[in-house]
Amino acid sequence: MAFNAKFSEELSKVLFLELSKENVKKLFNMDIDNSIYVPVRTYNIIDKVKFGEDLAKIPMSFFIEGMYYVLGADPSFRFSNEYVRILSTINDSDIFIKGKIGECVKSKKYNDAYIMLKGLAQIEETKDVYDKMIVLLETLRAQYSEYKNEELEIIETAEKRYNDYALPYLYECIIRKEENDYDKALFCINNYIAKGGKQTPEVTELKDSLKLVSDYEKGKEILNDDPTEALKLLIPLTNEFGNDATLYYYIAVAYRMLENYEKAIYYLNESMNIDSNIVEVVNEMGINYACIGDYDTAIVYLRKAFEVTKSVEICTNLIMCYVNKNDLKNAKIHLELAKKLNSEDEVVKEIDQYFLKNKI
Known part of the structure; x- marks a missing residue:
């Protein structure tokens, strides 16, 4: 989903009212060169009609909400600069919109809350606002995976904006872990801690688990080029992943590449004790027995593997x-x-x- 387009579609929920420069001066005490169109969210207008109120008397709060909403939905909107100037001159407009955002969160209108919060960030670009945007996006992403790119974009912006800001790295870590990019996830959680993030038991456990998985992935990655270094990474993992038959298989492959066939066979037996149905392990066992000249035993294993795989x-x-x-x-x-x-x-x-x- 193209999220810029998605958020721009939200403007269909907004009614734009033309204001002359005189009316802008009268309403907002601000000088502009030409007339502008000021947004009001349609549900506000519908409510006024429903209760028989005079549309000529539109409350200032409707314009405030509408402008924040448009700024969040489309920051490059034609009159965005004017909206930022107007909202910056209205006392307590930020307090008002924070209240509206809170109401939306309470009623689980998370998308509306996020759009207005993103609009607020155009004026009040603080860590607190970024905190709330990231947490809201995490909630939305849990329901709709297409919000991931939007969350990553906000996280990247926050990381660049503040050098001492920990929270974005924690949520990027979560996303990278879900993407199976364990090295990047480990980098992010280390940055989170280095920048002052709280080391709760959950964070420590996450960091430790990522280190283990990262070593596992790196060990597999360098196996063919540097089996000795691969073993340095993989063997210690047997303490944590002792029931992982595949881990023992990779260790065995490394030993075979180092021509230590007896150790390779030992680790292959450990693997088969956990799971005897892994074809790659059966084939590897045959290869190692062939390497030590025990062709009869090698054939037994290779035939088993061949019958399954052809x-x-x-x-x-x-x-x-x-x-x-x-x-x-x-x-x-x-x-x-x-x-x-x-x-x-x-x-x-x-x-x-x-x-x-x-x-x-």
Whole structure:
């Protein structure tokens, strides 16, 4: 949803009344060059009609509410600058609109409350106003996910506006965590604390959990390039994620890459003790047994994995196990299976050429 357009649509709920520059001077004690259109929310007009009141006698409060509403719905509206000037000259207009915002929150009209609060921010850009905008947006986002971008935009504005402002980082942390961007979430919660945010037990628990998950994700990310560093991150996590079979699998992969096959097999067994149905673990077990030359055991595991996945990669691993144990009959049978699965696979082509060259 394009939120600028969405909020601009809210202007359909507003009636614009033309005021001459003389009337602007009379009503608001402000000099302008030309006439302007001043907003009144339609529900206010409807209520006056309903109760038989004189429309010629529109209360100042209607104009105040309308101008704040338009400023929030569309800050680039044609007469926004004039509205800011007018509202800045009206005594206690901020107190009045805060009361209207409170009424909207009490009646759960959160969208209206947010729009007027955003309008107030055009005049009173304080931490307190940002606090309330962010909390309101969090409430709205819980009901409608499309409010996320609006909340992130307000959070970013607040973070840039104040160097010592903690709260926006807490709510950005929550959003980034939901996006599975754990590094960014951890960065945000650390900033929240560094800028003076309260370290409640909940915040401490959030920070600790994000650190663990961030290490987990980083460990997986660097696994292929730096298995030693990956192990430094992943092994300590077994204290917290001891029932995570996948964690033991990644540790095993790192050890295999370091050619420590016995340790790899140990961690694969730990993984299978938790969950014996993870195909990747079964396949990895076969690969490690093949690496230590125990081809019979390797074939047992690889066949189990192949029966489930029909993966050409596992099939080629099986072929090489059969070749290494000189079982050429099964090697050729599985080569034909691999060709049927994917004759264009580069490993399949290499094995086929090897067989032809060696007349197997």
